[in-house]
Amino acid sequence: MMRIIVKELENTEGTVETGHNVALGYYAQNQEDLLDKNDTVYDTLDKIAVGDIRTKLRDILGAFLFRGEDIDKKVAVLSGGERARLAMAKLILNPYNLLALDEPTNHMDIRSKDVLKQALANYDGTLIVVSHDRDFLDGLVDKIYEFRDGKVKEYLGGVMDFLDSKKMENxxxxxxxxxxxxxxxxxxxxxxxxxxxxxxxxxxxxxxxxxxxxxxxxxxxxxxxxxxxxxxxxxxxxxxxxxxxxxxxxxxxxxxxxxxxxxxxxxxxxxxxxxxxxxxx
Known part of the structure; x- marks a missing residue:
């Protein structure tokens, strides 16, 4: 469904329509692999930043745990978790009002997950998240869609409410x-x-x-x-x-x-x- 929403896959039935004023940003499972390995951490954001936001790039990178000499590192030498954080910072820097995130916490350590969760909690737009990470989703989402047996079922409430309804822990x-x-x-x-x-x-x-x-x-x-x-x-x-x-x-x-x-x-x-x-x- 995620790939259909972002137009990577053509739907075989029904229609898919995006709202008139929707600006969609997509974080794929391999998003960190799409970064330019020859750029530095700072260059990665500097290439896409426009307007006054350019003066705040160091603060933004700091919020994603890139501080001091870290911002001058080449993407090629970053760990998987660091690349994932940088890819997310790049995504959020764009003026999107809808983010589609496919397993965004893959390769992230606990600290990185906390940073990402806080950044998304402060995000003003709408999130569509595919994830199996209970702790990451807890407090972040207010609606769950379960895909099962060829059907989609909607659950209002957070992930813990959903798990309680299923009598499961994770x-x-x-x-x-x-x-x-x-x-x-x-x-x-x-x-x-x-x-x-x-x-x-x-x-x-x-x-x-x-x-x-x-x-x-x-x-x-x-x-x-x-x-x-x-x-x-x-x-x-x-x-x-x-x-x-x-x-x-x-x-x-x-x-x-x-x-x-x-x-x-x-x-x-x-x-x-x-x-x-x-x-x-």
Whole structure:
């Protein structure tokens, strides 16, 4: 939906209309990668600043934790979190009255998230935010849209009200529940397809060929079972790490934790992809 709103993707049904006076700014998941690596931090904002705002660039950068010699650093040497902060500062500097933000806290440490949240809380325009970060959304949004089973449902209130209505503690729990439902539907569809195929093939196969097919099917089933066990283990590790990251007092090395978290998410995505592949065999 976000990509349709910002005209990156064409809608297949219905219409998408932007209000007459709406000036839309978009923060994509890879927004920090779109910065010019040869520019300095200061140059990044100076290139787009116009009017009196040019005299306040150092203050704006300071609000996003770029102070002193930091503003002379090349974008190329910044960490992922620093580039994300700079990309957001650049976005807010533009005269947009609607910001569409797609997972804006990716790669950000806790301090950066707090800075971003404060900046957005003071923003006068409208925000559309796609995020699984409960703490970031808490107090920032006043309406939730849930996309599920091909439908969109609106919830008035903040993210905590939404989670209370779902009897859940975090958004990742909801995401895992939805993934489990989708996975079960895929599995049922694959099993039905397999039954139909077997009925057709078995009429023409020899005893030896049927036995070989059954052996291959048992092997695939074992691989699927092992894959599901790995997915369950990874989901638990991700949930535990998210719980730790939500409490700054428990974090000793946030950068190391972010790397571990991204690795777990990547492994989980790979396992889901492998699970889907096996279920199509």
């Amino acid at each position: 958004l990742s729990e909801l995401e895992r529940k939805n993934e489990a439902i989708i996975a079960e539907k895929i599995k049922e569809s694959a099993q039905e397809k397999e039954k139909q195929t077997d009925k057709t093939q078995n009429k023409h196969l020899s005893y030896t060929e049927q036995k070989e097919i059954e052996r291959q099917q048992r092997k695939i089933k074992t691989q699927i079972d092992n894959c599901e066990k790995r997915i369950e283990t990874l989901e638990k590790e991700v949930a535990e790490l998210e719980e730790i990251m939500s409490d700054p007092s428990k974090v000793t090395n946030y950068q190391e934790m972010i790397l571990k978290y991204n690795k777990l998410k990547s492994d989980l995505d790979q396992q889901f992809a492998e699970w889907e592949r096996l279920n199509t065999l």
